[in-house]
Amino acid sequence: MLYREAGEFKASYAADQAIFPIRQERSGLAIILAIALIVLPALGNDFLITSVLVPFYVLALATIGLNILTGYAGLVSLGSAGFMGVGAYACYKLSSLFPEINIVVWIFASGFFACAVGVLFGLPSLRIKGFYLAVATLAAQFFLQWCFVRVGWLYNYNPSGAIEVPVHTLFGWPVTGASATPRTRYYVCLFILIVMTWVASNLVHGRIGRMWMAVRDMDIAAELIGIRLLHAKLLAFAVSSFYMGVAGAMMVFLWLGAAEPEAFNINLSFLLLFMVIIGGLGSLIGAFFGAALIHALPILLRTLPAALGLDLGSATIEHLTFMVTGGLIIFFLIAEPLGLARLWQIAKQKLRMWPFPY
């Protein structure tokens, strides 16, 4: 009733080809942005902002990165955490060598380092596919993590082996380190996320995205219609690693504040892959759904018993959270193997017919 395009006329091809062709979708997006920009920081407490939303944004960005590679270009990668680590360590080195330069510049710049490393480890993707590629990227994961532990130069020879983030300011406001307020960090994260999601959306809906999807669906056919596989696959690795590098830098600088190499272990790679699969392969909104289901939901579940006045042991809550989250993942995958994004699409189609489906 409310959600339908009847009466909306397109006067140009551009309007007809828009990503959000229906007015309701555009206003929905505006409402979501308004909630993220105004309502949540105004009403949420520090816990919601620092422990739920900031990590959610960081992981959503990393998931978008992996989705570009796995969902759009069809290349499975298990090295995501390693590439995130490259971003984090690059940002740490850059900001400790040139502390006077704006930290947001370094966060973006560190993406290029991850990008270069990603391209390097993406080279085998020209010859191998599927599970075999996953194993090859697994090598990247282990090698990079080994570097973070072994190469002292990367962490400035700290005796603790960890990287620590000092205070950096942006226009006089501290954005990293202990004195940065949660809201400042929140807005910086949100800004980066919005900009990069917008760029990703333009990439995947344009010529490059179609090239990736052609390669994903059948690489021989793609080659026959004139797509250069080398070019397309390495570009996917480059863009994807760039996103993950930026997300990694954000993770250490805007979320954790200090990190040991363990922060970038294989578990994180798997989590990101699960977020992509459960959210929906080849869908940007799926990246958000996936990150929310796997990261934010368990945190909210953990606070639920206390909110309901149940006195459960902390370990019991932890186990319950694992079980409930696991159950939900299985439920959603059975309900819709193509991921939450597909469920969302079905819901929207149903809503268009509602209340008179034929």
Added chain:
Amino acid sequence: MRRTTWRSIAAAAALGASCLGMAQAADTIFVPLFTYRTGPFAGSGIFIADGMHDYLTLLNERDGGIGGVKIAVEECETGYDTKKGLECYEAVKPKGPVLVNPWSTGITLPLIPRAAVDKIPVLSMAYGLSASARGNVFPWIFNPPDTYWDGMSQILKYIAGQEGGLDKLKGKKLGYIYLDAGFGKEPLPLLDQLAKDYGFEVKLYPVAASEMQNQSAQWLNVRRDRPDYMIMYGWGALQPTAIKEALRINYPMQKFISIWWPSEDDVRSAGEGAKGFKTLNWHAASGDFPVIADIRKYVVDKGLSQSPKDKIGTVIYNRGVYNSMLIAEAIRNAQKITGKAVVTGEDVRRGLESLDLDAARLKAIGMEGFAGPIKLSCTDHNGHRPTFVQEWDGNKFVKVSELIEPLSEKVEPLLEADAKAYAEKNAPWPARSEGCDAKS
């Protein structure tokens, strides 16, 4: 259909409420305990959690809290995961904790700069950043009774004692097997320094956290190198695995010395052959103390403890008790200094800084002979207490050495340099602005 919708709306509302507002109790002292009863380190973490929890419960049950104020104890499960630990920190922060115990070096590190901003002292008991022992640089961080550097120097002194003096270390080959994370890597600079000073050779056998239960490669190297002594800095599953592997290559257990973290279960699981395995310790490894008897009477018998009965009074459980004793004494001290009954994080920081537990005080709290006296000051947040070596006799740990003082003349300059380097790397590091209470 309708009912489920309402139910899910109610659940969502409850979720929202839990995020947006949190209740706060006014007349209790809130002590959050970051514990890990799950995950790869749970084997060690459960003992710690039970020990810490039971001692604070004892104070609530027997004495009605500290200074007449009940302690609100809340456990938060970290799973030894830094991200979850920070989540716990954010979750407890609005409730006004008087201090936090991260129980993981990885969680301690990001909390170090935040402590001063949030006015919540961090008590990282014998773990965390060694340099945080310097109270003039880290006014909010406390790591009594020993740093990992003290521990390493004590192990070396013990080895030297076995060999007949520090000069006899020359030409010896020492193996160092460690968790390849901040914790295990921390003693490396000291080890390098001492190797140069005393002329011994160090062989390093790092074990990655993901590889804790698969150490055959490391021990193959040990068999090749045949070090005269093995030193271990491990935690969780690393320790029982290392002991088993050492047995498999027939490494002499008498010469295998660990920092203070292995529990009885870690050693017992290796079987009979583990006899002679040694660890450092600074407190009792048995339950024959009035305080443990009281825990049995007031906590365990009332069913308020999660701990199995036979684990009460084991070494790592006792470590948890010792940790909670420090918390309680710091709170009591803070009450004494400020005259307030309900103290804040700022007060407890002062309480920790002027903590002075002498033998008489330890006796009064039922811990005579449980641990040695300890005194902290504004510049020294550690105490650098002597420790002793205990040996596994097949059934329990037995003290086999005199108290060993750390090599302070070697450790102190390193602590000083490292604290300075930390402040420089994290510039602008705030200069200490907190006042100093004279001895209370």
